[in-house]
Amino acid sequence: MHSKFIDLLRCPVTGQRLALRGDRWADGRVFGGMLRTECGREYPIVRGIPRFVPGERYADSFGYEWHRWPRAQFESENVGRPMEGHTTRMFERITEVDGEKINGRTIVEFGCGPGRFLDVVRRKGGIAVGVDMSRAVEVARRNFADDENVLIVQGDVLNPPFVRGVFDGGYSIGVLHHTPNPAAGVKALANMIRPGGWMSVCVYTRGKFYDFPSVQRYRQTHLRLKRTFGYGPALAYAWLSAGVISPLLQRMKRFSSLKGRMEALERNWVVSLGLKDRRWRFLDIFDAITPAIASTHEEGELLEWLREAGCGDVRRTAFCATSAMGTVGSAAVLGDLSRMAA
Numbered sequence: 001m002h003s004k005f006i007d008l009l010r011c012p013v014t015g016q017r018l019a020l021r022g023d024r025w026a027d028g029r030v031f032g033g034m035l036r037t038e039c040g041r042e043y044p045i046v047r048g049i050p051r052f053v054p055g056e057r058y059a060d061s062f063g064y065e066w067h068r069w070p071r072a073q074f075e076s077e078n079v080g081r082p083m084e085g086h087t088t089r090m091f092e093r094i095t096e097v098d099g100e101k102i103n104g105r106t107i108v109e110f111g112c113g114p115g116r117f118l119d120v121v122r123r124k125g126g127i128a129v130g131v132d133m134s135r136a137v138e139v140a141r142r143n144f145a146d147d148e149n150v151l152i153v154q155g156d157v158l159n160p161p162f163v164r165g166v167f168d169g170g171y172s173i174g175v176l177h178h179t180p181n182p183a184a185g186v187k188a189l190a191n192m193i194r195p196g197g198w199m200s201v202c203v204y205t206r207g208k209f210y211d212f213p214s215v216q217r218y219r220q221t222h223l224r225l226k227r228t229f230g231y232g233p234a235l236a237y238a239w240l241s242a243g244v245i246s247p248l249l250q251r252m253k254r255f256s257s258l259k260g261r262m263e264a265l266e267r268n269w270v271v272s273l274g275l276k277d278r279r280w281r282f283l284d285i286f287d288a289i290t291p292a293i294a295s296t297h298e299e300g301e302l303l304e305w306l307r308e309a310g311c312g313d314v315r316r317t318a319f320c321a322t323s324a325m326g327t328v329g330s331a332a333v334l335g336d337l338s339r340m341a342a
């Protein structure tokens, strides 16, 4: 962690400032020590990462996932391959934010995983701060080992360890539906962004792939088997589907007489994805069937969460029915102005 980031951090329980104690440095960065509040709460810095949670809790499947596929979805790994440009297009279609609102600004990602979207922010000239609860933070730290404009923090997005209103913008992609309270996650994100800053959120859509009875069934089966067999069965199924079942179903769907039946099979019985790259299919099928928590939501629900968090200019973005953006604080400011005018 570069020392310039210490001023962004706060105790997630009391909101108090944190002082560095027993710090160990290398190449101008803090890699060990303790962050301590005035009232004596302590948070360790381990391998250069400030740690605000004692463990992964319900996010452990992601710790496993991102250690297995640390860079598969980074643009640099996909040059000349079928998914080239996908991560950047996905970021742009979810956030719909101009480059000038990123370039030179400090942007936070809630649930950064290994950091494919932090990488997009960096390439657009932003200073990137990622928080994640799982041991994905170790992977993210390695992915940005030489970049002093990236801060990785292990923390809970429902209880974020930052100064309120310190960021110019922020986003959370594919994360809040894996927490017990996505609405609270939207509010927490809004609280960390300055008034007038931007925020974007994307969650699972009700009735779409992540909500299919087939996906729910495999997820429940995985959670039962995991106690005895760990991730073995989920890996075996994801590998088989990515390599054999998904390509076969895609081919059969080309026949109009079979299309309906194949879609029903996918919806109800077989988890399958049509992504063009086999590695992405393997990763995304594993990702769909292993999380401990996975809720699905509707467009109106997400827009309401943003409004309740005090955002104005709230609207759906191009990526899907449950991707949306808003301007932080503007609803509250407009409310104050109209009350003053009245």
Ligand SMILES: C[S@@+](CC[C@H](N)C(=O)[O-])C[C@H]1O[C@@H](n2cnc3c(N)ncnc32)[C@H](O)[C@@H]1O
Residues within 6 Å of the ligand: 059, 062, 063, 110, 111, 112, 113, 114, 115, 116, 117, 131, 132, 133, 134, 136, 155, 156, 157, 158, 172, 173, 174, 175, 178, 179, 287
């Ligand atoms: C599907 S991954 C998405 C990662 C990244 N946003 C991306 O799309 O590449 C979900 C991430 O959310 C993290 N996560 C889940 N619950 C969390 C919480 N309460 N606080 C912080 N991170 C959380 C997981 O550890 C995981 O890395």
